[in-house]
Amino acid sequence: xxxxxxxxxxxxxxxxxxxxxxxxxxxxxxxxxxxxxxxxxxxxxxxxxxxxxxxxxxxxxxxxxxxxxxxxxxxxxxxxxxxxxxxxxxxxxxxxxxxxxxxxxxxxxxxxxxxxxxxxxxxxxxxxxxxxxxxxxxxxxxxxxxxxxx
Numbered sequence: 001x002x003x004x005x006x007x008x009x010x011x012x013x014x015x016x017x018x019x020x021x022x023x024x025x026x027x028x029x030x031x032x033x034x035x036x037x038x039x040x041x042x043x044x045x046x047x048x049x050x051x052x053x054x055x056x057x058x059x060x061x062x063x064x065x066x067x068x069x070x071x072x073x074x075x076x077x078x079x080x081x082x083x084x085x086x087x088x089x090x091x092x093x094x095x096x097x098x099x100x101x102x103x104x105x106x107x108x109x110x111x112x113x114x115x116x117x118x119x120x121x122x123x124x125x126x127x128x129x130x131x132x133x134x135x136x137x138x139x140x141x142x143x144x145x146x147x148x149x150x
Contacts, residue, residue, distance in 0.1 A: 033142050037121070040091050040107045041149065044123040044130075046072050047086075047093060047105045051125045063095060063103070091121075104129075109139075119143055 077088035
């Protein structure tokens with residue numbers, strides 16, 4: 001007698017695996033996006049801290065480019081746009097002008113290989129305020145995660 005699985009049994013197993021994959025995939029993608037956002041927050045904090053150090057050493061002097069805060073080391077990208085923008089695979093970090101106690105650094109998340117902006121993270125140079133602005137409704141939960149991070 002031949003022992004083995006029937007076609008129906010195999011189809012049921014494939015169907016169950018497909019359902020499990022369909023349920024798990026969105027959770028996986030959300031976890032990956034949260035890790036990217038956490039990396040962005042680390043880079044934002046590094047830039048904001050470097051701006052604070054520069055401001056303490058040079059009170060009242062404007063931040064005009066990366067050269068002003070060259071003690072910060074960011075990896076995985078390169079400076080462009082007259083050294084005001086740091087570009088990685090997932091984010092574009094942009095230095096904004098610092099005037100007195102105002103100013104911020106932004107990280108714009110774009111779809112890979114596209115110019116579509118998914119959301120923008122903003123961290124003030126003094127570290128007191130931060131914001132996430134989704135431009136795609138799919139990222140509103142991610143922005144809630146960012147705004148609630150400590």
